[in-house]
Amino acid sequence: MNRREKYEARQRRWSILIAAASTIATLAAIVILVPMAPGWSRVQQSFFSGEVFLKTLPKMLEAFLVDIAIFAWSTPLIAIVGLAAALARSTRSPGLFPLRVFGTIFVDVFRGVPVVLVIYLIGFGVPGLGLPRPWNSPYIWGTVALVLTYSAYVAEILRGGIDSVHPSQRAAGISLGLSESDVMRYIVLPQAVRRVVPANMNMLIALQKDVALLSFIGPVEILRQAGVYKSLLANFTPYVVAAVVFLAVTVPATRYTDYLMNRQNDARS
Amino acid sequence: MTNFPLKSLFFGAVVMGLVAATGSAQAAGACAEGKTIEAGKLTIATGNPAYYPWVVDDKPEDGKGFEAAVAYAVADKMGFAKDEVMWVRSSFDEAIQPGAKNFDFNLQQFSITPERDKVVDFSEPYYSAAMAVLVRKGSVDAGAKPELASLKGLKWGAVAGTTGLPVVLDLIKPNSDPLLYDDNANVTEAMKSGQIDAALFDLPTALYLAAVVLDDGVVLGQFPADRTEKPDQFGLLMADGNPLKACVDEALEALKADGSLAKIEAEWLQEATGVPVIK
Numbered sequence: 001m002n003r004r005e006k007y008e009a010r011q012r013r014w015s016i017l018i019a020a021a022s023t024i025a026t027l028a029a030i031v032i033l034v035p036m037a038p039g040w041s042r043v044q045q046s047f048f049s050g051e052v053f054l055k056t057l058p059k060m061l062e063a064f065l066v067d068i069a070i071f072a073w074s075t076p077l078i079a080i081v082g083l084a085a086a087l088a089r090s091t092r093s094p095g096l097f098p099l100r101v102f103g104t105i106f107v108d109v110f111r112g113v114p115v116v117l118v119i120y121l122i123g124f125g126v127p128g129l130g131l132p133r134p135w136n137s138p139y140i141w142g143t144v145a146l147v148l149t150y151s152a153y154v155a156e157i158l159r160g161g162i163d164s165v166h167p168s169q170r171a172a173g174i175s176l177g178l179s180e181s182d183v184m185r186y187i188v189l190p191q192a193v194r195r196v197v198p199a200n201m202n203m204l205i206a207l208q209k210d211v212a213l214l215s216f217i218g219p220v221e222i223l224r225q226a227g228v229y230k231s232l233l234a235n236f237t238p239y240v241v242a243a244v245v246f247l248a249v250t251v252p253a254t255r256y257t258d259y260l261m262n263r264q265n266d267a268r269s
Numbered sequence: 270m271t272n273f274p275l276k277s278l279f280f281g282a283v284v285m286g287l288v289a290a291t292g293s294a295q296a297a298g299a300c301a302e303g304k305t306i307e308a309g310k311l312t313i314a315t316g317n318p319a320y321y322p323w324v325v326d327d328k329p330e331d332g333k334g335f336e337a338a339v340a341y342a343v344a345d346k347m348g349f350a351k352d353e354v355m356w357v358r359s360s361f362d363e364a365i366q367p368g369a370k371n372f373d374f375n376l377q378q379f380s381i382t383p384e385r386d387k388v389v390d391f392s393e394p395y396y397s398a399a400m401a402v403l404v405r406k407g408s409v410d411a412g413a414k415p416e417l418a419s420l421k422g423l424k425w426g427a428v429a430g431t432t433g434l435p436v437v438l439d440l441i442k443p444n445s446d447p448l449l450y451d452d453n454a455n456v457t458e459a460m461k462s463g464q465i466d467a468a469l470f471d472l473p474t475a476l477y478l479a480a481v482v483l484d485d486g487v488v489l490g491q492f493p494a495d496r497t498e499k500p501d502q503f504g505l506l507m508a509d510g511n512p513l514k515a516c517v518d519e520a521l522e523a524l525k526a527d528g529s530l531a532k533i534e535a536e537w538l539q540e541a542t543g544v545p546v547i548k
Contacts (some may be wrong), residue, residue: 046366046388124455127462133424136463138448215429218448218459224429228449231430234365234385 045235052237056229060241063225067211070143070221074207077147082154087184089155090162103155110152115213119145123217142214150207157199161192198264201257205250222246300516301347305373311349313340314372317358320453321481322473322537323378329356335473335537336376339395342529343505346520361430364506365389373513374505378471380432381504391504392517395530398471398501400436400492401544403478406485408466415490415547417441424448426456426465432501433469436492441469457482471501473538490547 001009034040088096088103110118122145127136134140165188173183215224222242229238306312315336318327325333332341332351344354357372364375365388374392381391402420404413413419417440425447427434437447448465450456456468457478470478472491479486505521507514524530 124458124462124464127464128458131463133463138459138464215449216451216455218426218450218464220429220446220449224449228429228434231361232382232384232432232435234382234388236366 047236047240049235049237052229052233052235053241056226056233056238056241060222060225060229060238060245063220063222064245066219066221067208070139070146070211070214070219071208074143074146074150074211075204077143078150078154078203078207081147081151082158085151085155086158086162089159090184092180106148107152107155110149111156113149115146115149115210116216118149119213119216121145122148123214138214138218142217142219146207146210146214150203150210153203154200157196157203158192160199161196162188164195165191195264198257198261201253201260205253205257208250208253209246299348300519301349301513304511304513304516306371307355310353310355311344311347312355312357312372313344314357314359314364314370314375314377315340316377317360319358319377320474321477335396335533336378338533338537339524339530340376342524342533343517343520346523347516370508373511374507374517376503376505378474378503379506380501382432389509390507390511390514392507392514393521394502394504395521395524396503396534396538398473398503400433400469400501401472401475402467402489402491402547403460403470403475403483404467404487404489405460405483406487409487409489413466413489415545417547420467420547423466424464426450426459426468428452428456428468428470433471437469440492453478453482457486460486472544476544488544490545492547 035044037043085103085106088099089107091099119142123138123141126141126144127138162184169187169191170183173187174180178186212221212223215221215227220228222245223239226238226242230236301311313329315324315329319329319334319336320327321334323334323336325331325337329337329340332338341351341354344351359372359375359377361377364370364377364379365385376395378398379385379391380398381394385391402415404423408423413423420441421444423443424445425437425441425443427437427447427449429449429451434447434449437443448459450459453470453474456465459465460468460483467489472488475488475491479488505517507517521530
């Protein structure tokens with residue numbers, strides 16, 4: 001180890017020490033100061049009751065399975081519909097103008113309307129037309145509402161990816177004798193999809209939480225279960241339980257997104 | 270502001286008049302003094318919106334509807350004239366969260382439960398609600414009867430967080446899991462779209478929904494209060510440790526003793542009789 005390396009190692013140790021000290025000081029300040037607030041014991045009883053936490057946790061985890069199920073079957077549907085909408089908007093042939101208009105209207109409407117309204121409208125409205133059971137299930141139509149909304153966002157992200165592929169590549173493909181659709185399929189999309197992976201990971205994380213909105217039309221998922229416990233026990237701890245369960249899933253997902261983004265940035269630079 | 274002393278003189282005269290009129294009002298009026306959020310006023314909260322038959326037309330100030338009438342009767346017994354009562358609106362969450370309240374008491378069909386009682390205070394009950402089953406005519410035609418065995422086979426819905434939910438789960442024990450909703454409007458919408466067959470409400474609410482909101486609503490039957498393990502009793506909700514509780518209880522006792530509470534109930538909730546009892 002030469003002198004420079006020794007110096008840098010010392011600097012590194014020193015900065016780790018400072019970071020650790022300041023973190024500990026901040027945590028200590030929170031842990032000591034917050035409980036000194038006059039209302040702390042009541043807040044603790046209402047939001048962080050260990051007794052309520054343990055009592056509600058098993059049923060909450062059970063309810064979370066509903067979220068996971070809706071999430072699991074929505075995601076592939078969103079990918080398909082989103083891609084279809086993005087392709088519709090990226091067509092160039094004059095004959096397909098109506099398709100482009102339809103794609104634009106779809107994206108504008110479903111990005112502009114609150115998710116909750118879409119869920120109510122489709123979740124209550126479509127079954128209200130007189131569908132028999134089980135085809136009027138809130139699970140089906142709630143999923144349709146989520147898929148429509150999220151596809152609109154994903155379509156715009158994908159279109160951004162498609163536009164980011166330089167037009168010269170398309171020109172090169174065509175001059176090699178590929179058809180328009182082959183150019184899209186073999187040259188543009190593989191690059192476009194790869195470029196927008198981090199942005200789409202963000203949508204996945206948002207979807208994980210928005211799945212809970214389906215509870216408005218009946219399904220008892222984790223947030224609704226928390227609301228039931230809140231009312232029956234007059235205690236907000238079940239919401240904290242829900243937050244912990246959500247964090248256990250979203251934090252690893254977020255970290256993974258960061259990792260993907262960093263890798264992509266490294267690859268570009 | 271110049272006429273302020275005149276105004277308070279006028280209020281003073283009204284209060285004195287009330288005091289002279291009834292002996293009990295004197296005790297209660299003195300009881301509430303200095304214990305309300307705003308001196309000389311009684312601030313009462315109700316739901317937003319407040320539903321018939323509890324409050325008529327979402328206007329509690331008119332004193333029409335069972336809860337609006339009870340609120341004014343309690344206020345009167347406590348020595349507050351009609352124009353000394355102020356109304357605010359609150360959600361359930363606002364009412365049970367820790368910290369200061371913006372009302373003296375809150376009434377929106379809060380059922381008294383021991384768990385809730387740990388966080389807030391309840392008055393003596395002012396109404397004992399029977400639970401009733403709301404269905405659409407189609408279910409009755411399909412053979413739904415006011416019997417537990419028949420109820421089990423229906424698809425159930427309920428408003429999440431009401432005490433009706435435990436009744437559905439523990440007493441009816443339906444064959445499939447109930448669906449839960451935010452409020453009465455969403456439950457009836459789900460009934461209209463055929464996603465659920467039946468829902469449980471307190472009887473007056475069920476009667477209102479069957480008569481007004483649903484075109485083909487039927488109140489299939491009611492659970493008598495002793496059928497449920499803990500009968501659903503509504504209480505006035507107050508902040509935990511509110512010193513006003515003693516005065517409110519005293520006023521409610523007086524209303525029960527002189528029969529005026531029963532009279533208000535008969536006026537606004539009279540249709541409650543005549544619904545078959547569930548076997």
